Amino acid sequence: MELFVFVVAAAMVLGGAVGVILRSHPVHAALSLVLTLFGVAVLFVAQEANFLAAVQVIVYSGAIVVLFLFVIMLLGVDKVEDLKIEPFKIQRPAAVAVGAGLLSLISLAILVSRDATPPTVVPSDAVQAALDGAHDSNIRAIARDVFGDHVLAFELTSVLLVIAVVATVLLARKPRKGEKT
Amino acid sequence: MLDLVWLIPALPLMGFLVVLLFGRKLGDPRSGYFATAMVALSFAVTVGVYLDLMSLTADERTGHVQRLFSWIPAGALQVDLAFLADPLSLTMCLFVTGIGSLIHLYAVGYMHGDPRFSKFFLYLNLFAFSMLMLVLGSNMLVTFLGWEGVGTCSYLLIAFWHEKESAATAGKKAFITNRVGDWGFMMAMFIAFWAVGSLDYSVVNGGAAGMSTTTATAIALFCFVGACGKSAQLPLYLWLPDAMEGPTPVSALIHAATMVTAGVYLMVRINPLLGAADSYAPTIIAIVGAATALFAATIAVAQNDIKKVLAYSTISQLGYMFLAVGSGAYVAAIFHMVTHAFFKALLFLGAGSVIHGMHHQQDMRFMGALRKLMPITAITFIVGWLAIAGVPPFAGFWSKDEILLFAYDKSPILYAVGLITALLTAYYMTRQVIMVFFGKARWHDAHEEHNAHGDLTPHESPPTMVLPLVVLAGLSIVGGIIQLPSWSWIPSNLTHRLEGWLEPIVHANEHELTTSAHDLSGILALVAIACALAGITAAFLIYAKHKAKPIEPQILADGWGYDRAVSWAMGKPGRQAFDGIAWADANIIDGAVNGSGSLVTGAARQFRKVQSGNVRNYAAAIGCGVVLLLLWFVVGRALL
């Protein structure tokens, strides 16, 4: 069962990824991205990271891709890009080389170390208590972890979000009449 | 009083500073008197220090070093500004300050009415300071400081009337020729430092025995090159005749009594090195000295300018001093230096008095019969003449005789050369005396030639100028007493006094006369007197009695064409060499510097192309970097 889920989800992920980089129409590429993100969410569930799967669907494919589509529509960037033209001759061979190199090296690292024993991590008491619990143990554990050990990072991310919003409003506003950029 | 040694150079320095700041306000003649007072005070201090040193025993007289401050503390090179008060330096100081103050006084009268009167005394005091630093220095670098200082002052003073083109050129010539000699001195300092690690005379002289003979010879000969430049020996003498363009007090002070003796002083100071050197080194010095003496004497025979005769005479007498140094007779060299200072300063000041009285006429062909119009000048000049000609009992006879004695011991050829020079000296000096003070009065011929107006009758000089003449004449008469030879009829406590005084400095290397020479000393003295009288008689017959034609060939008047040869050599091959060096400097050295600059610029221009401004190119570069990094990690962790 797990194998079947994995294969299907993997196909979605890789298919969507290839679609993103190969589709010339931006909207098609955005939809391929949705496919990839959904595949990743399925894989999250398969690994019992239920909360994250939910967040992935809601935030990533629900908000971020929608944002992308809004911008595409807003700016009329939906003109089809001609994939045959490449101004820099070196770019495609470099891409192939980098891709092949990266893939081979990372795969090598993964395969060589697959039998290695990972270091034992002892969860803190709060997290352990949450993990021993019932069906919502995952979200409880994440909550205990984030709001317990990493609460500072949490607060900082909230600050970050505020800053991002303010910055974007400032960046994207139309200049008023008589005012320079 | 020994701790007041620092006052000796400090007083003229103070004089220099005061005249620098207030000279124009003090004016003519007060600035002159002030400058004279400073040097006279310096003389008084010198006498005090001298008496202090005299009260010590002979062994205690050396090694008094007064250290003022550490001048150059640079790692291995530690040089102090320190003064060495020993018999040799004090002897030099005595006559530098003594004759210096007399000449300062003379200059007050001579330079009266000159628009730059105070500037003259500024330079004179600066010169006195430099010369005293030179002789009092306890290490080669302080001496070099003074060495360069006197060279600079010489330039400033020779070119004092710089509106005159010939004076300005003469100043430059003096400075540049001295520079060639200075190079020799600098090389000597470098070698000395390399050999013994210090420039102190005590260390250098003390280490002379431990040095290899080659090192000692090298230092000694390089110092001699410096001495040739400063003391106007062959081949670097050519600046001294031209230096007569300067005012006569300058010629008297610098080019007769003090600066030109700096070379001899240096050689005597480093006598342990000469003693430790190969035997050909002193021989070279003696040969150069003797050759210069003869060479200059031949030229002096045909000169018509009253100062030029004395200039060549100075070169000739300096040659004698180097002949003495080369023969190992250091005491005789210093003795002759002292007596020469007396009578040459006297002769120059007398010549200045004549020039002053003749309203700046310097050509002897337009003088004559001046003894009645300028009696004191005439008498003192005659005293100087007798001294330089070597007529006993005047000072010059004793010193010259001592040198000839040691020269005979060294080599009969050198003795013969010295003897011929003595004859020529007597000859040309007599010629000069006769042309100037005796015979027919010829100044009217100049008067008509130059259409000069006003009363051109020569007159005696003012007291400020005459007094130094009288003092110097007195010294020229009795000066020989400081080093009388050991003849039977002279009481023994009067003989060899200078030798006893200088013994701690030179005793190791002073050449001992062989018994044969010692026995001949009386006969050699008589031979010297005979030569002097022969020269005088010959000149008298030719110029006073007109019994024979004067022998003044043009080649001698031109100085054997040496000056012209040097100008040609520097002008043609010399110029090409200099142009070549300049080309090498501009193209090779500057080219290397500029080339490295343009290399960097060119490389940078190539590297600029990496910055295309394009995000995708940057991404590609980052990607490549990541791959390489991963490769390093994978290989490093020995996964491969």
Added chain:
Amino acid sequence: MTAAVAVTTTWYLLLAAMLFVIGVVGVMVRRNPLILFMCIELMLNAVNLTFVALARRMGDIGGQSTVFFVMVVAAAEVVVGLGIIVAILRRKPGATTDDLSELKG
């Protein structure tokens, strides 16, 4: 049919690696700025997948909270990035990444 083959962590990691590489190639090859951005999202997702796989393997919940934070930051980044693109493309409609080369040295 039951699979005798178990899906190990290694499989997830390899998948993530492939996703990452596709994202890298996309960044280098595509000229449209928005699609470039999407490729960056691909890379981020690959990383998230890696984190979750290893968190499960090592029994550390910290991996999953890291993913949480990554998502937050990715969201903020997308917001700002799109704002920039809007600002640029409003002035130069139809610009591609190759036209934005003011930083040329």
